[in-house]
Amino acid sequence: MSALGELRTLRRQGAHKGSQALSEAARKEERAAYLFLVPWLAGLVLITAGPMVASLYVSLTDYNLLQPPEFLGLANYLQMLDDERLLNSLGVTFVYVFVSVPLQLAAALGIAVVLNRGMRGLAFYRSVYYLPSLLGGSVAVAVLWRRLFGADGLVNQGLALLGVHDAPAWVADPDTALGTLVVLNVWTFGAPMVIFLAGLRQVPVSLYEAAAVDGAGRWARFARITLPLITPIIFFNVVLQIIHAFQAFTQAFIVSGGTGGPSDSTMFFTLYLYQTGFGNFQMGYASAMAWVLLVIVAAFTAINFWASRFWVFYDD
């Protein structure tokens, strides 16, 4: 069961049992439990929750690391509404997320379905398709992408062989630069594909056999059996990939040389946040941006959970 499934279960279990007096053994167990949790609890307080609270406060201030923070109230948040570069970066990020994630998941599901049908050499093919997912987040692959989609890169050489000589300079052209990053994300469909493959294996073969007896064709079997039964896996992948895509950073940073260019066309929200915080040391504004990012990610996750009741099928 996935982390999301666990959260569902926790929520469903609902109200707590009333606490009773603990026996000696139970007290000992509880003490042991908290000892084992010491590193995690320390991390929660010092690395996660504490900094979160601090960052919420910093987001209400003007802070450049050198002078003490100066309280501004909601000024940083209001300033965002007039910050055209920021609004543009939100747009760029939305396009990236909502174009690349559906394409990536469609590719993952499509290939997984093809590979699933008792295909020989499955393990080998799975590894080949998974490899880009493993390397795709690295600086090296982003460097490669910059060259692949350069004016005289591999892609344009290939196009030239096909007789296309007026292709754009992809990464240097504001109309196409973001597209190359979308392609990069779609290229890493191997990770969700592996998850789909695991899910597809859970679909009972007997269902397909029964459907075949009833005369159901390939497509009918896919649409009426496979698809409904793997909706929880699709849901899981959608939630996860959307969360990941909103946080994409490395590829845009390297492909644009850290600028988010050309003309801010690859300026992801995270990249603008980095430039604001660690380029200009406007820590207050950067923190406010981080909270906006968190709210956006949380909102889309919540929407996903809410919408899941209309299309995700749980048989438990």
Added chain:
Amino acid sequence: MTTDALKTATKHLVVILIGLAMTYPLAWMLVSAVRDEPDIFTTPGLWPVGDDLANFVEGWDSAGLPFSRYLVNSSLIALGAIVGNLVSCSMAAYAFARLRFRGRRVFFGIMLLTIMLPIHVVIVPQYVIFSQLGWVNTFWPLIVPKLLATDAFFVFLMVQFIRGIPRELDEAARIDGAGFFRIYAQILLPLMRPALVTTTIFTFIWTWNDFFTQLIYLTDPAMFSTSVALRSLVDSTSASSWGPLFAMSVVSLVPVFVVFLVGQKYIVQGIATTGGK
């Protein structure tokens, strides 16, 4: 040939062609790294033209310090992260999976939520804390969070795994007088090996590929990780000398690729059961 055999053959052909298309860019980078400079961008094919290691020799020293320095730095960071994750995540996982305590459900829920927390929300105060401690340009900001089990994904992975180990084993040990620590260290840890290997592999790969936090904390060239060094190489590379840059890119991917070859089984199981990246 029967139609079934034909169908199967077609399917394999399609799968192979797509696979080739997907891996082509990687192969092209590899071959370009051993090509003579002017040939890189005039030949989309895969035959090496220069077939010597000049690009590697040139690239090795072009980021300031020898590239081996950055490989060592990245290895140290990865090693620290691996040890941190193995110890702290397995301890937390044992408590969540096996021990009863008040607040377990709430903490478990919080732990699951932190898996999805964007690092950006905490990075500014973290940076302030770590720079107050004088830890900027050390590896501590990259390792200490791992020692404190902040990679909650692995806590979850191990919880899942421990749940699959029969409780009778713990109980038998308890009857024999073993305490909680002995059950954790001598019974569960050895049985958790596959989960620990998966954690090791993913921690290595994610740490090696990490860029955002390393970019923020490592600004002194002597402390650069491989990712950050590669980036500085990009910045200093003129449009005409991509050969050495490609060579070093290839070098930077070799450790990940080797780990992938060795640990494929664990990687696939790891993502299949918990849904990693």
